[in-house]
Amino acid sequence: MHSDSSGLSALVNDCYQCGKCTAGCPLAAQMDIVPSQLVRLAQAGQVERATRAESIWLCVSCQTCTTRCPQSVDVAGVIDALREQSAQDGTVAKTQRRTAIFQQVFLDNIRRHGRLNELELVGAFKTQAFLKDLSIPLLMKDALLAPQMMKRDKLHFAGKPARDRQVVDRIFAKCAEAKV
Numbered sequence: 001m002h003s004d005s006s007g008l009s010a011l012v013n014d015c016y017q018c019g020k021c022t023a024g025c026p027l028a029a030q031m032d033i034v035p036s037q038l039v040r041l042a043q044a045g046q047v048e049r050a051t052r053a054e055s056i057w058l059c060v061s062c063q064t065c066t067t068r069c070p071q072s073v074d075v076a077g078v079i080d081a082l083r084e085q086s087a088q089d090g091t092v093a094k095t096q097r098r099t100a101i102f103q104q105v106f107l108d109n110i111r112r113h114g115r116l117n118e119l120e121l122v123g124a125f126k127t128q129a130f131l132k133d134l135s136i137p138l139l140m141k142d143a144l145l146a147p148q149m150m151k152r153d154k155l156h157f158a159g160k161p162a163r164d165r166q167v168v169d170r171i172f173a174k175c176a177e178a179k180v
Ligand code: SF4
Pocket: 014, 015, 016, 017, 018, 019, 020, 021, 022, 035, 036, 039, 068, 069, 070, 071, 072, 073, 075
């Protein structure tokens, strides 16, 4: 996915603002700027405004918008690119900073281990979010849940090794290639 603004314009050229993407989006009612409006902003060259939207971090990448589009615009892909641009430019909406941090540490974790190492994920997220907000309650939040989760085998001290690490490496390499 191209994340520069010229790449984005090319992706959204064919949109004629029918609104089908927004009509099918399960999160549209919670969004400050709905999918068809994000596409319109990208068309109009107002990418920075789109990268400041809260909605790009609410999107759950369900792909409904992309599959409904009569013009084959990859709306979900456009939103992915807006998230990347937003993180890169430091324009993440204040209310969504923790979401952006979580997504980043999650991806770093998978890239490093091939599968999720839960304790490392929690540690990295809490540390980075704390450094951003200096919020002690955030640092301590959920700590009491850890023993329960371990008892139910939902949280592990050591991460389990990935079965086929090379597959994950190839996925990350392909994504990096697609960005060039
Ligand atoms: S469904 Fe496609 S053509 Fe219609 S508004 Fe969304 S992106 Fe544009």
